[in-house]
Amino acid sequence: MPSSKIQVALAQIAPVWLFKQQTIEKVIHYVEQAAKVGTDLIAFSEGLLPGYPFWLSFTHASAFNNDWQKTIHAHYVSQAICIEDGDLDTVRKVCREKNIACYLGIIERPKDRGGHSLYCSLVYIDKEGIIQSVHRKLRPTYEERLAWSPGDGHGLLTHPLEGFTVGGLNCWENWMPLPRTALYAQGENVHVAVWPGSTTNTEDITRFIAKESRSYVLSVSSVFTKEDIPSDLPFYTDFIAQCPSIMANGGSCISNPDGTWLIAPSENEEKLLTAELDLLKVYQERQNMDPAGHYTRPDVTQLHINRERQGILKS
Numbered sequence: 001m002p003s004s005k006i007q008v009a010l011a012q013i014a015p016v017w018l019f020k021q022q023t024i025e026k027v028i029h030y031v032e033q034a035a036k037v038g039t040d041l042i043a044f045s046e047g048l049l050p051g052y053p054f055w056l057s058f059t060h061a062s063a064f065n066n067d068w069q070k071t072i073h074a075h076y077v078s079q080a081i082c083i084e085d086g087d088l089d090t091v092r093k094v095c096r097e098k099n100i101a102c103y104l105g106i107i108e109r110p111k112d113r114g115g116h117s118l119y120c121s122l123v124y125i126d127k128e129g130i131i132q133s134v135h136r137k138l139r140p141t142y143e144e145r146l147a148w149s150p151g152d153g154h155g156l157l158t159h160p161l162e163g164f165t166v167g168g169l170n171c172w173e174n175w176m177p178l179p180r181t182a183l184y185a186q187g188e189n190v191h192v193a194v195w196p197g198s199t200t201n202t203e204d205i206t207r208f209i210a211k212e213s214r215s216y217v218l219s220v221s222s223v224f225t226k227e228d229i230p231s232d233l234p235f236y237t238d239f240i241a242q243c244p245s246i247m248a249n250g251g252s253c254i255s256n257p258d259g260t261w262l263i264a265p266s267e268n269e270e271k272l273l274t275a276e277l278d279l280l281k282v283y284q285e286r287q288n289m290d291p292a293g294h295y296t297r298p299d300v301t302q303l304h305i306n307r308e309r310q311g312i313l314k315s
Helices: 018-038 067-081 090-096 142-144 171-175 175-184 199-213 238-239 279-286
Strands: 005-012 042-044 099-107 119-125 132-138 159-161 162-170 190-194 218-222 223-225 246-255 261-267 271-278
Touching: 005 218, 005 246, 018 042, 018 090, 042 190, 067 119, 090 099, 090 119, 099 162, 099 246, 119 162, 162 171, 171 190, 171 199, 171 271, 175 199, 175 279, 190 199, 190 261, 199 218, 199 246, 199 261, 199 271, 261 271, 271 279
Parallel strands: 005 042, 042 099, 162 190, 190 218
Antiparallel strands: 005 271, 099 119, 119 132, 159 162, 218 246, 223 246, 246 261
């Protein structure tokens, strides 16, 4: 009988903030470290590459036509990830060489939307180094709308992994019942929730989703402090004077399918968190509730998904 177990890793790290090449190198390092302990899947936080737009909360980012905000945004765009240009090729290569799958949070600058707007995207790379989905965050949260554009349902997919079925959502998308349900209906039993970094986000919903879905839930966050801000950023002096000491305290964790902690939230430390998942524990919890199977009434309620990649040019 094939093994019912896989090894997973959460990379709770800080980016080399707003510098994509240096952050890619750090991502590759952690993929290599995870591979050394036989990891099947590694997950990185929301927007890690090249970084979450922390300045939005502390610098009056809604000021219209403000030169300072435009300068910050222009730098952010210049460091965003264009998949079509091969920006993720080295990450794909290391996944293939190390035989490890990866969920990676990126700030995407896609050519199919003109190449200038930004999207908070969650990329799944399989063990062959092939990008199997790019899920653009459906609804940027609050101040994020000043930097990111709304996504679509094209990447709302699950993927097979060594007998498991994995899927993922960005940050507060995890509070949206219908996107969660869309993944459950595709057989998801390992849910990857990526966050910018806060225990206040992960400590409740991680266990809630596990109880609702009867799946393993992996929440992965960044850590980020004032000391992590590179001094050669064009707006360093102004931002360092306005930001708090800690902007992301981590909170990465894993819940079992019954809602108990496999790994409780970890704070204020860069680290690689690893764990073993057992598919039989999913089967045990699905005995009394299966949210896309016997505990549904499709004759009463159904969900429809539009998976079309949105764009203004149709051919």
